[in-house]
Amino acid sequence: MKIIRTIKEMQKESRRLVAAGKRIGLVPTMGFLHDGHLSLIARARREADVVVTTIFVNPAQFAPHEDFAKYPRDEKGDIRKIARAGGTIVFIPKANAMYADGFQTYVNVEELSKPLEGTVRPGHFVGVATVVAKLFNITRPDVVVFGQKDFQQATILRRMTLDLDYPIKYIVAPTVRERDGLAMSSRNKYLDSTARREAVALIRALRTAKAMVRSGTVNSRTIQKEMRAVIKGTCPTANIDYIAFTDTATLSASPRVTKGVVCSLAVRVHGVRLIDNMKLL
Numbered sequence: 001m002k003i004i005r006t007i008k009e010m011q012k013e014s015r016r017l018v019a020a021g022k023r024i025g026l027v028p029t030m031g032f033l034h035d036g037h038l039s040l041i042a043r044a045r046r047e048a049d050v051v052v053t054t055i056f057v058n059p060a061q062f063a064p065h066e067d068f069a070k071y072p073r074d075e076k077g078d079i080r081k082i083a084r085a086g087g088t089i090v091f092i093p094k095a096n097a098m099y100a101d102g103f104q105t106y107v108n109v110e111e112l113s114k115p116l117e118g119t120v121r122p123g124h125f126v127g128v129a130t131v132v133a134k135l136f137n138i139t140r141p142d143v144v145v146f147g148q149k150d151f152q153q154a155t156i157l158r159r160m161t162l163d164l165d166y167p168i169k170y171i172v173a174p175t176v177r178e179r180d181g182l183a184m185s186s187r188n189k190y191l192d193s194t195a196r197r198e199a200v201a202l203i204r205a206l207r208t209a210k211a212m213v214r215s216g217t218v219n220s221r222t223i224q225k226e227m228r229a230v231i232k233g234t235c236p237t238a239n240i241d242y243i244a245f246t247d248t249a250t251l252s253a254s255p256r257v258t259k260g261v262v263c264s265l266a267v268r269v270h271g272v273r274l275i276d277n278m279k280l281l
């Protein structure tokens with residue numbers, strides 16, 4: 001497996017692979033990898049001849065008060081896991097190379113960046129879209145794989161891929177979960193034992209929503225009320241940022257659950273902000 005640390009070298013490698021007719025798969029990550037990330041690499045492996053996994057904790061997508069400095073990092077462990085998952089190239093650029101002095105060009109997917117996470121994390125998706133556009137340009141993928149776990153991000157980046165005419169096959173892979181249903185996330189590391197136990201509040205609420213829809217309740221407000229009760233019953237100190245019912249592609253709010261509606265939520269469990277989502281129909 002190749003480890004590449006400079007943009008120049010990565011560009012050279014991409015050029016060589018394209019010239020050789022190789023199909024390139026891309027899996028962008030911020031590292032501290034878990035089985036969710038590895039499932040994306042395995043999926044990309046099935047779609048492409050080579051898989052470029054990127055590890056980059058992107059400063060542009062963190063607000064000053066967020067966890068950029070303490071975001072968990074384990075480069076050695078990550079490289080080992082990527083190799084085992086079938087990755088062929090790991091690209092680990094430096095922040096001061098990705099954002100060189102004088103940097104001032106940003107990608108803004110305007111409307112889709114406003115609701116949900118956008119209400120709580122203004123500017124976040126400009127950072128995400130900008131870095132992913134740069135990674136597309138540097139690695140020249142034929143196929144890219146993102147996770148359903150970050151549902152709004154997946155919707156925004158799909159729009160960006162279309163709008164900026166990237167000829168890239170766009171795949172969103174299912175959320176990988178712990179045995180008790182908690183969605184895997186690098187940030188789960190922040191949960192102490194009580195918080196970890198109570199973090200099942202999110203999946204419990206989502207499963208309650210799904211069961212309600214199955215038995216005929218489709219009013220979003222009614223479902224949301226019950227979800228709040230489930231969350232408070234599991235984690236009494238939880239702070240709910242939002243519980244939303246939206247169309248997958250447009251992210252517009254759906255007062256009733258119909259086909260394609262996704263329920264997404266963000267909850268602070270003992271101070272750790274967790275997100276999750278589920279298609280309800």
Ligand code: AMP
Binds near residue numbers: 039040145148150184
């Ligand atoms: P991150 O390292 O958090 O930026 O995530 C990198 C990629 O992994 C994104 O496309 C995420 O949506 C995806 N991802 C994160 N957690 C999971 C999970 N539990 N299951 C599947 N994909 C995930």
